[in-house]
Amino acid sequence: SGVHVVLGNEACDVDSMVSALTYAYYLSKQMLALPLMNVRQSDFVLRSDNVFLLRQLSLSPEHLLFRDQLDLRALHQEGHLRLTLVDHNVLPSDNDLEGAVVEVIDHHLLEREASPTCPVTVEMVGSCATLVTERIIQKAPEILDQQLAQLLYAVVLDCVNMAPSAGKVTPKDSQVAASLESRFPALPPRGALFNTLQSAKFDVSLNTEQMLLKDMKAVSEGLNLAVSVLYITLEDFLQRAGLEAELSDFCLKFGFDLLLLMTISFNESKEPIRELAVFSHNNTCRHQTLFKGNSLASRKKLLPIVKDFLKGRDGHGHLGDMEDEEEESQVPPTPMNSLVEGCPLDDGLPHISAHDLEEKFS
Template sequence: MEEFLSGCRRAVKVNADQAGPGFHVVLGNEACDVDSMVCALTYAYFLSKTAQGEMLALPLLNIRQSELLLRSDNVFLLRQVALSPDLLLFRDQLDLRALQRAGRLRLTLVDHNILPSSDSDLEGAVVEVIDHHLLEREPSSSCTVTVETVGSCATLVTERIIQKSPEILDQQVAQLLYAAVVLDCVNMAPSAGKVTPKDSQFAAALESRFPSLPPRGALFQTLHNAKFDISGQSQQTVFSIHCSKWKYWYLIKLLLNKYLQYLSSGLQYFQCFPLDGVIKINFCLNIKPQHNTSQQLCSCVHEHAMRLRTASNCSVFPV
């Protein structure tokens, strides 16, 4: 896959601003979790081996390059399969709108089935969807839709590859797909309520084809631990909120955007997930670390989040 990703970067550098063949971009969702990243990488690789025509298939991570460090489980997995993050392409490195205006863009959405409102103008470029979430997309003759409520979108990508072009699977591609399925399906444990028979079927298929894949339990635990490991992140810019109810997370995001304007900062990263019975919200502020920055931000967030404390029982602290 290294050769494929290197070729994608070269093509973007040389051809993105010129007339010529277009790009078939495989775009994950804005959370860019492990499942989304893996599906973008592996499905674009599949298209590069199987699709007809002159368009170059390439994976695009739907975050800025600077935000990857905050996806510590993504970084860990890339390191585990010996893929350098420098080979990846990010949303701030390719102008999708310019490509669309030039008629040089096709989009395949993986791990989401509808574009956010901020990208609604790109809708005309969407030609395919592969997703495992609730279908929100309106039917269209110009877009092929595969949506099935399995535990992991990587299960659906694995199914497509095994059915259409199993020869492109190697240890590296298989381990990416396997890791995403095991992590999303919570170590394939039925008690977690995520895994489906199809997830189990294609996880077993990968295990059968590649016996040297890491053991499920060990793989899940290392990825799970990596997800909450912030040792590589700036202690002055990363914060967490613990909130007892999902419905308050968006209010908190609006509050942060409003009351941190005086620092000339924006929310560079914002992610919600359940942890130990509460909702954990990690966010990173797009600022340059300065003396007392952490203390000032914590005081600011504390002061204004107190308005939500009674209703949502939230706590705010630097991590």
């Protein structure tokens, strides 16, 4: 009569994979539920840390279900699809499937419209697996075993080994990790698990196209844009032979107008270093894409800025005059209050420029 699919995001990183696998397992105790990896089967080999984690737990990647192996659109058209999104809350490439979404669990900025038929759990924690673990502990702690706990324990990777200096871990992430540790003392030490997964993730034996596809998210708002996370220093990446031609070919092959390269590496103190580069065939687009931020800003924080940048462009590919738009907006009159004379908003809202917002965000 139908199937419930748990779908991670298009990057299919460790957090997305673990969240889809474990939440589908939780749901499978009540209904037919399948975890679906949101990449083609042939691309999964690029996720070297995902493959390493599965093999550590004696789970074969051959047993997973991939996006090119299940026709979600056909299921939806037949009225047989129920969809839960984990580690993302909208479907930028599959908006025709929105009607099938019945639940969302995510830790990114909420972009989804409220709906009485689709409960949404969105908290800005470091790892989506934290929210899935919390749900399982609250609703079905009896299903937890060593293998499931070790999958969920991969939150240490997305939270950069729970290091506050990395700017990703939250109190809830730490609380959930500690709860798993207390229930399953045989879990590997945090540092050891993080280091082995990190080593697997930083596999740079791939060619340029594979590196770009390995951890990429695409955005389309008038322009087609991709943000690729590269596990290498920017200096080392820029020294690859024939790089400019390879980036050009990549954009032409996949139809991207703009490519943001977000590198991450670690210094001797194991602190993350993030750098950002821009590639585009369009000179205007390339020069307008200027981002300022701090070294702790991950792609999760960068994507909302990118989307706002794209929405601010006019039909000719230029940024609109935001100041003129602000001046034309009308501030509603201040309600009368018999207890005070005047109000701080009598003269309208204070002017806040885009630069002010950017500085505040940084």
